[in-house]
Amino acid sequence: MSKPKKFDKIVNIKNKKASYQFEFIDTYIAGMVLKGTEIKSIREGKVSLTEAFCVFIRGELFVRQMHIAPYSMAASYNHEAIRDRKLLLNKKELEKLQTKSAEKGLTMIPVRIFINDRGLAKMEIALGRGKKLHDKREDLKEKDAKREIQRMAFN
Structure with a gap:
């Protein structure tokens, strides 16, 4: 038997704005249907999730506005x-x-894209509700307070 492949490079691409703009209720991990050179670009980390969203089309779930940069080594395909x-x-x-x-x-x-131990690209999807301005301010205050506590602990 051959040895299982071990993927050296860890890919973990996050949508940083999502946690600031939305309150997550539930999360799911979904597989993705990709074309040939898309997985190579994902492994290079050339993906943008900032404007992406998920939508149902004829009972199937699709992600829209996700930008995967063209693979630099591919010619015409x-x-x-x-x-x-x-x-x-x-x-x-x-x-x-x-x-x-x-x-x-x-x-x-879409919250993040990662590659699992089998080498398959997976996407973490969150069901969320938009935050109001005062919720965002409270989150920033909590984050600042935690940062101050950590500074005090190290000093």
Whole structure:
């Protein structure tokens, strides 16, 4: 038997604005349907999730506005940078997400992309509700307070 492949480079691309703008209610991990050179660009870390969002089209879950930069080493068989990419979840999870996302004020946000131990690209999706301005201010105050406590502990 051959040895299992071990992926040296750890890929963990996060949507940093998502936690600031949304309050996460529930999270899911979904597989992604990718074309040939997209996985190579993901392994290089050339992905942007800042404007991405998830939407149901004919009962299937897709991510829109996710930018995966074209692979630099590919010649003519490169992929489109921005296109709808299908996400793979169980049927129960899809039904649960579809009913919850139909509620007013709830959206599905891609939080991070990572590569699992088998070398497959996965996306973490969060079901979230938009934060109000005062919620964002409270989060910033809490973050500053934690930072001050850590400074005091090191001094």
